[in-house]
Amino acid sequence: MASVIVVGAGIVGAAVARALAHEGHAVTVVERGASAGGTSASGEGNILVSDKALGPELDLALRSTELWRALEAELRAELPRDAPSIEFEPKGGVVVATTDDGARSLLAFAARQRTAGVVARELGPDEAHAAEPHLTDAVVAAVHYPGDAQVQPAIATEALLASARLAGARVLARAEVLAAAPGDGRIAGVVTSRGTLRADHVVVAAGPWSAAVAERLGSSLAVLPRRGVVLVTTRMPRTVRHKVYDADYVGAVESGAAGLQFSGVVESTASGTVLIGSSREQRGFDARLPTEVLRGLARRALALFPCLADAAVMRAYGGFRPYAPDHLPVIGEDARVPGLWFATGHEGAGIGLSLGPAELVADLLAGRPPSLDPAAFSPARAGLRTAERAA
């Protein structure tokens, strides 16, 4: 069994730590701040298949979703009885098109997804209103994805870490990675603000900060921050039953455009608030919030649910999502620095996609044949290296 340092105590780091600790590796999670304090605490907690086009990311999403469905029961068996619930809610998603063009591409998209085993049920306007009574009358077509689910991301992160701890993992919070521990070409550990830690492997799961960590550890990584903003209303009677998206969501997720983009995502939470997302914009780590973003989010949400006009928005929060230029996660060992691994670049899908990569890293580290083809996620893939050279 190996000793492994995981950099980052967000959801991906927590999932990787748990998977490796359960295999018997000696795991230390090193976190610059507190657990679940960055990207994992600033999203909606989406576990989605609906927005993934046919390809390796959909495969990863399908596998991750399977793992999520099993996780709740596993955690309940492992953790103390009074530990907070991760609020896993398999409520399904409804994607809505309000134009004929939008409907055509949505239905074609769903048809392709079905070939990979995605359950995607077409809904006519009447069926859509039966599923979502307050939905706009402008709906032309909709697709119901029973596989979409929701989890409370911060609680889930803490629960994964708690499970990892029970399997022997150690968490070192408020320790910033400064450099690689001295070695002979292979990674030998990390120098942190709280001392030097030695290990056989280092897995970087630092979300949008992964590029900076990679550089400190003598490598490079073309992962950048892309900001997303979410609005939260005050509590209200349950108005939205599923996760409801406008059909443009898929386009915004896959687009590489730097400018501000919107896609309506509306859902009610267990506590009675309504979450309204989502914007995507490349602006580095700039945390300032232009009102243009708020306006765009509000307009998209009202287009889906006109009845929300009087809903009071009490909070807007933003987070930085890690994205790679080819919009695929980066999972695997860095050929340039043996022993250095990456598990990042999941963009706005990191909560849902966290469990698949953890399994993949554990398989690859153990030398087992992985359940998914890792080539598409390799740090050495062309789509990533070209961007790194350009930078």
Added chain:
Amino acid sequence: MTHVVVVGAGPAGLAAAAAAAEAGARVTLLDGAEHLGGQFWRHARADDDAPRAPRLQHAWSRYRALRDAVRRECEVVLGASVWAIDVSGERAVLHALVGEADGRAREPRSWRPDAVVLATGAHDRTLPFPGWDLPGVVTAGAAQAYAKAEGIALGRRVVVAGAGPFLLPAAVSAATAGSRVVGVYEANPLRTLASGWLPRAWRLAGAWRKGIEAAGYLADLARHRIPYRVGTAVVAAHGRERVEAVTIAALDATWRPVAGSERVVETDAVCVSHGFLPRLELPVAAGCALSAERFVVVDEDQRTSVPGFWAAGEITGIAGADAAIAEGRVAGASAAGAVPDPRALRMRARHGRFAERMHAAHGIRGGWTAWLTDETVVCRCEEVSYGRLVATLRHAPDAGLRSLKLATRAGLGICQARVCGRTVEELIVAERAPGDATSDARPLAIPVRLAELALGEDATPSQRKEHDV
């Protein structure tokens, strides 16, 4: 002509607006309330409403002079709640909704001024204790407002407790309004009070008005036969439908209750105040740097770290109305491009020292968490108990503020952690290491309807014509 927008029409904002206008700027003064004066001059409802009880009203003539100058020289927009400051473009844009908060017809208005003076003030801070959520337990600020505006007694037997000089006028207000004040309970012991106020007391000499004010209140307490007890606190309130009694206990210097010192006092109204918290939403949205004590950092001219933004009053340090007026005068003149009046600079120097003194004498000490029980509600909006917070921290030993809030919902309710934010932060610090985050960032300074957000009118030039000064 320089256009200055001043946010907040309390002492600092009024002084800033008047000074900016005097320096030749075009000035727009915004306040969410329906009247000028802020919390401090809250009585100023009707135009020429003379104060009901002279002792309750500070420096009435000063207020009237400022008010008249501002009405004459500035565009005043009342009922204007600034909900966002957008600094993503070349020039900052202030977005406000004008009209009644719960009315549907709030008018969106925006300004793109040359300079902004933030004077958003402070609100009460109240520490939780068992029973603090019972009806009849109110913040001293709310009690004071009630007494000032309505002249109505809060209860028959009133207890005033907490920390800070503000307890004195709160008690006098209650007594003047006809309540019997059972006692004023200041948490800090005499030694702490003395070590805060007494060393090099001559440095405070310029601020003699404060001393007279305090002496006046103490004389009032004596006249009303109100006992003033130091080193004591209300550590629990009891009652079924509403408060019927409180437990008073002696505290040690760290505010930890002394075992065996508890006694029960009958009461039907409790006013509590443990100090004030600056309203930081707008400065944080603008990107202004904060100090370690979490006040807006300003230079000699009250400039913040963000070009085009000045700050004055309690958001730069809790120092009272006199300091706020001085800071406002400096900020307003500087924002208008003029050199601040040296008299204002001197006045600020005299009164500014009060901030640190007050903190040294009346600041909150960490031992208070010892009076909490597992059942004590910490976050009232989401009804999160102390026990729940501690248990959640136990399950997540490396969690910080964000994770804890999301797991328990503390601070996620309608008040957006304005009441419990600092408390939750301090509980984390008490349990483990220094905090990693704060609750200060609230990009939406007030709740805004989705339809209002969607409207998002662009900044419109102010309708007011240039005027002769």
